[in-house]
Structures are given as structure tokens and as C-alpha cells.
Amino acid sequence: MSARPVLAALAASLAAVVVVGGCTSTATPQGAPGQPGPITVSASDTACDLSSATAPAGTISFTIRNAGSKVTEFYVYGAGDRIIGEVENIGPGLTRPLTVEVPQGGTYTTACKPGMVGDGIRAPFTVTGNAAAAVEGDAALAAAVQGYQRYTTSQTEALVAKTGEFTEAIKRGDVPAAQALYPVSRTYWERIEPVAESFGDIDPKIDGREDDERDPGVEFTGYHRLEKDLWVTGLQPDSAAMADRLMADVRDLQGRVGTVSLTPLQLANGAKELLDEVATGKVTGEEDRYSHTDLWDFRANVDGSQAAVAALRPVIDQRDPVLGQTLDQRFAALDALLENYRSGDGFKLYTELTPDDTKKMTEAVDGVSEPVSQVAGIIAA
Numbered sequence: 021m022s023a024r025p026v027l028a029a030l031a032a033s034l035a036a037v038v039v040v041g042g043c044t045s046t047a048t049p050q051g052a053p054g055q056p057g058p059i060t061v062s063a064s065d066t067a068c069d070l071s072s073a074t075a076p077a078g079t080i081s082f083t084i085r086n087a088g089s090k091v092t093e094f095y096v097y098g099a100g101d102r103i104i105g106e107v108e109n110i111g112p113g114l115t116r117p118l119t120v121e122v123p124q125g126g127t128y129t130t131a132c133k134p135g136m137v138g139d140g141i142r143a144p145f146t147v148t149g150n151a152a153a154a155v156e157g158d159a160a161l162a163a164a165v166q167g168y169q170r171y172t173t174s175q176t177e178a179l180v181a182k183t184g185e186f187t188e189a190i191k192r193g194d195v196p197a198a199q200a201l202y203p204v205s206r207t208y209w210e211r212i213e214p215v216a217e218s219f220g221d222i223d224p225k226i227d228g229r230e231d232d233e234r235d236p237g238v239e240f241t242g243y244h245r246l247e248k249d250l251w252v253t254g255l256q257p258d259s260a261a262m263a264d265r266l267m268a269d270v271r272d273l274q275g276r277v278g279t280v281s282l283t284p285l286q287l288a289n290g291a292k293e294l295l296d297e298v299a300t301g302k303v304t305g306e307e308d309r310y311s312h313t314d315l316w317d318f319r320a321n322v323d324g325s326q327a328a329v330a331a332l333r334p335v336i337d338q339r340d341p342v343l344g345q346t347l348d349q350r351f352a353a354l355d356a357l358l359e360n361y362r363s364g365d366g367f368k369l370y371t372e373l374t375p376d377d378t379k380k381m382t383e384a385v386d387g388v389s390e391p392v393s394q395v396a397g398i399i400a401a
Contacts, residue, residue: 057081058117061132063110064088068132068141077125078151079285079400085115090135096120096145097129101220104128105289108136109296119396121283123151136300138233154284154399160335161284161399168287168331169280172212175324176277179208183270187263190246190255199250203308203316203366206243210320211327212277213297214290219276225269229309242266244310251310284332288396291328294321295389303381305370315367318381319358322388326351329392332399339398343391350388357384 058081060071065088084094084107093108096118105120122128125147133140155162182205189198209216209227217223224234226242234240241262249259256262301307302318329336329347337344357380361368 058083061085061094061130062087063092063094063132063134065090065134066141068094068130068143070130070143070145073130073143074146074148075122076151077123077147077149078121079154080120080122080147081400082118082120083115084110084118084132086110086112088112088134093133093136093140094118095129095131095133095140096122097131099126101129103218103220105286106293107289107296108293109300117393117397118289119285119400120289121154121285121400122147123153125149160338164284164287164331164335165282168328169282171327171331172215172277172280175208175212176274179205179212180270180274182208183267186246187267190250190263191260193255195250195255198246199311202243202247202250202311203313206313207316207320207323209243210297210317211324213321213324214286214293215277215280215282216273218280219273222269222273222276226266226273229307242269244308247308247310284335284399285396287328287332288399291325291332291395292389292392294325294328295385295392297321298385299382299389303378303385305373305378308370312369312371313366314370315358315361319367322351322354322358325388325392329395332395336395336398339401340394343394343398346391347388347395350384350391354384354388357381 059075061082061084062069063084063086086092089112092110093106095106096104098104104122105118107116107118110116128145128147129142130145131140131142155165186198186201186205189201224232228240228242229244230240243266245262246259246266249255298318298321302314302321305312305314307317308314333344
């Protein structure tokens with residue numbers, strides 16, 4: 021899992037996108053003549069300093085520089101820790117942009133997370149006025165969001181079905197069947213991970229890892245707890261109960277996903293975040309440390325990124341045809357590389373990879389990440 025999500029801003033703030041639909045903008049846009057440009061964020065190991073703690077409603081841009089010694093993340097939260105946008109895997113000395121759409125004024129929260137753990141260094145952030153949603157009056161953007169929401173719905177339905185098969189195998193004690201179904205059921209989670217992770221309370225239950233920081237009394241549950249039972253300890257007295265709990269949490273996710281309204285920028289940022297997930301958790305073999313089925317997740321994250329980009333593709337082609345061609349070429353190269361590691365209906369285990377293999381994968385992911393990182397700017401233009 022990660023404490024690093026994304027695509028969705030949830031219920032209230034996402035619903036806010038709908039609520040403000042048709043309203044008259046009351047805020048002068050950031051970057052308009054006479055207005056300041058991106059808000060700069062200086063992230064260190066002990067501080068998260070913003071050049072401004074306020075911005076007008078609409079499209080808000082940040083430029084985050086990691087001045088510390090640890091890899092860090094930057095988040096913008098709505099009420100209830102709903103993630104409006106985030107950028108992760110910012111290495112020491114690096115600078116990364118983040119552009120979010122916040123059409124409704126109010127109090128939000130920013131956070132830097134040195135070491136990418138915990139709640140981070142937080143501060144209030146005020147958005148003034150209100151603004152029309154980007155999809156208003158732009159049929160192509162509206163179609164992109166509708167198309168991606170249909171994709172998210174279909175993947176969630178498959179997630180429920182396959183997780184049901186996985187958990188039933190555990191409950192009847194069929195370890196080989198459960199081991200075979202583990203990476204398959206996770207595929208649908210990993211394809212929509214930014215949306216799923218945006219529900220801050222569900223993500224730790226479904227995809228938390230054993231050494232993640234938790235509030236006192238919060239158990240290690242979900243896919244990775246069952247992964248450990250299947251590959252390390254053997255089924256435990258409470259494995260069946262854990263399977264039931266995972267199923268209940270996945271159904272809870274399904275119910276919430278249906279309420280989410282996305283913005284075009286959330287699709288763009290989510291496409292990049294999925295590639296960041298590959299770079300930080302899959303290429304390293306950190307995610308599925310017991311089963312070593314990381315390449316299944318790798319493929320699914322790339323699938324999800326491609327789906328978000330594909331939904332936005334008509335807009336990208338209209339505004340920057342060269343970028344669309346570059347995305348095609350880079351994704352094709354990554355797809356071709358991954359095919360080299362196919363094994364049967366799945367992929368080789370992470371433990372079968374050589375350092376040269378992971379180096380090639382890292383380079384291919386970096387090659388895609390660079391043009392994908394430009395999509396948000398194109399959409400926001």
C-alpha cells in the first residue's frame with residue numbers, strides 16, 4: 021500500500037465539483053496577469069514551507085523542491101483527509117510539479133512526508149472564492165472523465181468478483197488455489213489504485229503492509245496479511261476471519277467508488293502516480309515481499325496509467341499532438357519489455373529477476389513517466 025494516493029478527491033470535495041457546476045467564478049485564477057504563479061514548496065526533513073498558504077479557487081499549481089535528505093511526498097487534502105492531489109517519490113535535491121483542481125473555496129490541508137511515512141508535516145491551506153469546474157463547457161474533458169469512470173466501475177466489479185474467489189479459497193483451506201488467485205485478484209485493485217487509495221481509511225485495511233505506520237490498535241489486515249499467511253506462516257486460526265474482513269472492505273470500496281466524481285486533472289495526476297507506484301514498490305520488489313508476484317502488480321499499474329491517458333487522449337491530441345505520439349512510443353517500449361518476463365498466464369517471480377532486468381525496467385518506467393508528467397500541464401492549459 022502506500023500512504024500515497026490520489027486520483028480521486030472524495031465525496032465532499034469531489035461532490036463539490038458537482039455542486040459548483042454552473043456557478044459563477046468568484047476568484048481571479050492563479051497565474052492570471054498580476055497574480056502569482058505556482059506556489060513553491062520547500063520540503064526538508066523537518067519542515068514543509070509554502071510560499072503562500074492561500075490560493076484562489078480553480079486550478080492551483082505547486083512546485084515542490086525536496087531540500088532534505090530523505091525521499092518525500094507532498095499532499096493536498098480536503099475534509100476528512102480526502103486526497104485532492106499528491107506527488108510522491110521526490111528524491112533529495114529534486115523538484116516536482118503538482119497541479120490540482122479545487123473549484124470550491126474553503127480550508128484544506130497540505131502535507132510533506134519525509135521518508136514517505138506517517139501523517140507528515142501538515143499545515144492549513146485556504147482556497148478563496150469558487151470557480152467553474154473544468155468539464156463545464158468542454159465536451160472533450162467531460163467525455164474523458166465519463167469514460168474513465170466507466171473503466172473504474174468495471175474494474176471494481178471485477179475486483180469484487182476475483183477477491184471473492186480468493187477469499188473463498190482461503191476459507192476452505194485450499195492454499196495452492198489461494199496462492200494462484202492472489203496476484204489475479206490484486207490486478208483490479210492495482211489498476212485503480214489512485215482512486216482506491218484516495219479513501220484514506222480503506223486503503224490501510226486492504227493494502228497495508230506489515231511495517232506501515234498505524235494508529236494504536238489498528239491491525240495488520242488485507243491482502244498482504246493473507247499473503248504472509250499463504251507464503252510464510254501457513255494459514256492461521258484467524259485467516260478465514262481475515263478473508264471475510266478483506267471481502268467486506270472491498271465491498272465497502274465498491275460502494276464508495278460509485279459516489280466519486282473525478283476531475284480531468286485527477287486522471288492526469290493518477291496516470292503519473294501509478295507509474296510512481298511502479299518505481300517505488302514494484303521495481304524494488306517491496307510490495308509483494310512474501311509471494312514475489314510484483315510483476316503482476318507492475319503490469320496492472322501500467323494498465324491503469326494507460327487507461328487514464330487513453331481517456332484524455334483526444335484532448336492531448338488536440339492540444340499537443342507530439343506528446344501523444346511520444347506517449348504511444350514509450351508505453352509500447354514498456355509493454356514490449358514486460359512481455360519478456362511472461363511466464364504462463366502470469367509473470368516471473370521478482371526473485372527470478374537479475375539486477376540488469378530491474379535496471380531495464382527502471383529505465384523503461386522513467387521513459388514513460390517523463391511524458392506522462394506533462395499531461396497535467398496540457399490538461400490544465
